Amino acid sequence: MFTDADLTSLAITLKLALVATMILLIVGTPLAWWLARTSWRYKFFLEAIVALPLILPPTVLGFYLLIALGPNGPIGGLMSVMGSESLAFTFTGLVIGSVIYSMPFVIQPLQNAFAAIGQRPLEVAATLRASPLDRFFTVVLPLARPGIITACVLGFAHTIGEFGVVLMIGGNIPGETKVISIAIYDHVESLEYAQAHTLAGGLLILSFLMLVAVYAANRRFRVSVL
Numbered sequence: 001m002f003t004d005a006d007l008t009s010l011a012i013t014l015k016l017a018l019v020a021t022m023i024l025l026i027v028g029t030p031l032a033w034w035l036a037r038t039s040w041r042y043k044f045f046l047e048a049i050v051a052l053p054l055i056l057p058p059t060v061l062g063f064y065l066l067i068a069l070g071p072n073g074p075i076g077g078l079m080s081v082m083g084s085e086s087l088a089f090t091f092t093g094l095v096i097g098s099v100i101y102s103m104p105f106v107i108q109p110l111q112n113a114f115a116a117i118g119q120r121p122l123e124v125a126a127t128l129r130a131s132p133l134d135r136f137f138t139v140v141l142p143l144a145r146p147g148i149i150t151a152c153v154l155g156f157a158h159t160i161g162e163f164g165v166v167l168m169i170g171g172n173i174p175g176e177t178k179v180i181s182i183a184i185y186d187h188v189e190s191l192e193y194a195q196a197h198t199l200a201g202g203l204l205i206l207s208f209l210m211l212v213a214v215y216a217a218n219r220r221f222r223v224s225v226l
Contacts, residue, residue, distance in 0.1 A: 006199060008175055009183040016091070016166075016179060017159040020098035024106040024155050025148075027099075032110035033136070051104045058101065062168025065097050069169065089171045094179070097169040098159045106155040113147020114140065146218040153214045157207050 002010070031050075035043060053061060069087040070076045076086040087093040117140060125135045141148070163181040170177030172186070180199060187196035 002198065003195070005174060005178075006180075006183055006195070009178050009180045010199075012091070012176070012178065013160055013180040016094055016098055017156045019095050020102060020159045021106070021152060021155040023095070023099050024102060025152065028103065028107040028110060028151070032107045033114050033140070035107075036111045036114035050107050053101045054104050058162070058164025059168055061101060062097060062165040065093075065100070065165070065169045069093050069096065088169060089173060089177060091170075091176060094166055094170040094177055097165045098162060101162060101165045102155045102158045105158045106151040109147045109151040109154060110144070113144035113150075116147075117143050149217050150214055153210045157210050160203065161207070 035047060035050075066088055067073045068075050071080055071086040071088075076088060079086060087096065121139050121143060122135050125139045130138065161181060162179070163185070166177070166179050167182055170179070172178050172182050180203065184196050184199045184203075187193070187199065
């Protein structure tokens with residue numbers, strides 16, 4: 001059964017995943033649209049930066065984030081000058097690390113979905129005197145719905161499964177930065193395999209159901225289009 005500490009860790013994890021995914025959608029959608037539409041010859045540098053968390057070891061990313069957000073780092077030092085506390089080992093620090101680490105799982109599906117739309121639907125909307133903003137909300141977003149759903153689910157699920165980054169930047173503070181993946185590690189380290197199995201099995205089922213929902217929703221969308 002879940003202990004009170006496990007339920008608290010689960011609540012922190014779900015809150016972290018929700019906040020990080022919302023931020024990534026707000027920030028990542030215009031960036032993905034620009035990457036899908038721009039003809040800038042050096043855009044591959046930005047694409048490489050976005051994709052870097054895919055191959056960078058989480059502990060490496062977490063280490064440099066810890067340095068940057070710590071009291072002696074550039075961001076942490078600026079926060080200290082402004083009279084605020086360091087962002088390291090705080091929930092806000094977890095959000096920053098999660099946004100960076102899950103960035104490619106949101107931006108890349110969005111970019112691919114925007115690129116697949118092509119120019120023709122936008123040209124047709126333009127002939128009907130639709131403004132660029134109107135074309136984006138009434139044409140682009142509905143056509144890119146499968147990519148948006150995929151981006152939301154992948155970003156949310158990837159944030160839930162984080163370990164290395166959140167451990168480095170947030171530590172293991174019960175009730176504040178201790179997420180479910182760290183709770184599983186603590187149970188295993190304490191030889192509490194039954195509790196670890198309960199948490200790990202729950203995450204396994206949740207991840208599988210989210211992927212099934214994505215594929216089912218995308219399938220229905222393709223069928224409705226045809």
